[in-house]
Amino acid sequence: MKKRAVAVALLAAASVALTGCSASTTSSGTAAAACAPSTGKVDLTFTTWVPGMEDAVAVWNKANPDIQVKVQTGPNGNGGTYQNFFNQLKAGNAPDLGQIEYDALPNFRVQDGLTDLAACAGVLDAKKDFVDWTWGQVNFGEDNAVYAIPQDAGPMAMFYRADLFKANNIAIPTTWAEYTAAAEKIRATGGYITNFSQSDINQFAGLVWQAGGTWFKNDGTNWTVNLTDPTTAKVAAYWQDLIDRDLVSTNPPWTDEWNNAYNTGSDWTWNSAAWGANSIASGAPDTAGKWAVAESPQWAAGDKASGNWGGSSTAVFKGSKHPYEAAKFALWLNTSDEALTLLNKSANLYPAAKSGLELPALKAGVDFYGGQAIYDVFSKASSQVSPDFVWGPTMTQTYNDVSDGFKAAVTKKGTLIDALKTGQTATIAAMTAQSIPVNK
Template sequence: MRHMKRIGGVAALTAVALTMAACSAGGDGGGGADAAACAPSEGDVTLTFTSWIPGIEDAVAIWNEANPEIQVEVQTGPSGNAGTYQNFFNQLEAGNAPDLGQIEYDAIPNFRVQDGLEDLAACEEIVAAEDQFVDWTWGQVTLGTDSEVYGVPQDSGPMALFYRSDLFEQNGIAVPTTWAEYRDAAVKVRELGGYITNFSQSDINQFAGFVWQGGGEWFTNSGDEWTVDLTSDVSTTVADYWQDLIENDLVSVYPPWTDEWNNAYNSGEVWTWNSAVWGANSIASGAPDTAGKWSVAPSPQWEAGQAAAGNWGGSSIAVFKGTEHLYEAAKFALWLNSSEEALTSLNETAAIYPATKAGLELPVLQEGVEFYGGQKIYEVFAEAAGQVNPDFVWGPTMTQTYADVSDGFKAAISGDGTLADALADGQAKTIAALEAQSIPVAN
């Protein structure tokens, strides 16, 4: 995986931050973190931590056994946009947020604007760890600044094509290398009674990954102003492509992460999934009867011969505003996302693809994966990671943007409007949300 430069676009959030209170406990209000805020607590400490990562309890257990003076109680829940983020916002408002939480990179600006995160730059160990992380992931948690840190990077989500290699081979269908070939394959798969993939009504960050791969951007800024462009030519092309597949019954439309969705993959009804590296675990756990029948290939390209990849997800561990144990929380977050034992555990239980440079060399990532017929699938994702545009910018209201676009996608699935209509409506509502928060908009 190549080392990517910081995403400078999100630095515009700094202008927004000028209107808010200092973001670290004891902060000086001038953008610098107060080191005294990150002093060790007296006596034993128990931290609360919320995550949705499968098997996260195993990694936490390793920490708890080695650190009796700093115990971590982990609570699991649905993925961020499926409910955990809203829970976090509610808890922050009520003053009872956990000490730490799982937050994807695209949601960090949202929590930052709401003044919900501690600035970890107050902790010397965090600042000193910058060089351990792949450059672009560090840029995601610093929002392009040089003096603030709002989480410890955990992983990234380069995308590739999971596919039922046995079904493609048995039926003489070539693995598609372009999106045009993918549609042709979809027709053949449908004639055989299956679907080439499932179109998600709610994973708008997956759709954003398709736009990302195509070279599109949803947010840009010039200084202190944001431009929202969910209806760019690239976004429209992607929307029209999937609209065609939906209207022609070439893709299933099961709600994702449900028993119905799992069964579609487990039964062989659905043949592929364009997903991120962490999806390896989702298929293995949701479709156990298909072990050994899957493979991974590069994502289809819009033009033959291109080599571009999207990114879906990637998370950090953030410390919420109001914690009484910043030092201990930061210490645990750094261990969880940088130690070999923790990263190995997270990969084995959830196919987490580390954000640390050393983590990319973990022995577990160099091995063949039994569920995928012994294929060294992480080689495909390592190549994809180097093809992800590092300059894609997330806006400061992504949770709201995702929710609004998802509402439109669900309507389009039922025949009420189109995916392109949903993007246009999402853009209008995003602009309104930015303006309501006094965030400058150039549109």
């Protein structure tokens, strides 16, 4: 037994020595490297979870025999793809291109996973082609840096069951106070005004965004974390009240139970983003034609503010041998009318490109929503999204910790604000653990 233990220890020591060389230090990514075209045929890999991306890429591949893109699909970002990206980056075999939501970009940048595309042809000039706040998300406010190409945005509005509101003679709420009043009336009919999501912390962030709050600041040297500012506390208290009075359902989101609540008409509204149009249509098919979209309820009557939930970019990972070609493809994917039309059709993506907002597909009525031209509402919302919301560098962790607390809150074992306080402490601890400078 003893001999064996010694042998094991020796082997373990040897393996540490062997693997030691693979854990090299990561290089700095501040200076934009030169971005020259490669010679010959180039093959690129692109990992995404957007449904129908293959179709858009097929159009590109047909027109560009020398730059062939291969699509790999995975679960949505926080559902596992980001973790794969981080692992691949560490192992040095990341794909050339990846789908990354705006809220995760700082995390990838802190991990030195993104290629600065500023030197690549046409990238800096593309700034004018995109909705201002989306460009702010990919250049981190720096003039000569571009860490990803914006793809879509998630301006928020209120999806609601037009038929049920009408049949029960309840006015469509335009303020959050009216929303509460409507919730009471709806509860009296046996339904719920909406479902409070215990794990879509980015949706909650969108509601805070609309209210004018922001969770993170970055002054160039230090981060400031503020998950519990008065604005956030106000939003948390608002939803806590609805939870306490059983005016909202609390099904775990993205489950069959959740779909069922919408499909059977038990839940009446959803404060969601443009891409949510696709989620309702696929999750609640029996309700086709009964939905409509209105602007988000406001905190004060007459306000014009919208939040944003999601929206993503196409990033080129560190280690890609063909940043020039990758950037060229990413620009085409996110600005060309044909790609944006295809992505809107398959995934209801709402383009971040200004030209995309003028697409005929975005002007037409949508049958599932009773023929309403729903993107008119999102277009208006998009122009009302504050450009000042900043994401932190460890959002996956922040979401996990706040979600653990929100789960406790919906089971009446805590409150939303408790969850945010815990999230605040945990986020600062997680940043400290990685030597990310943070004000405590």
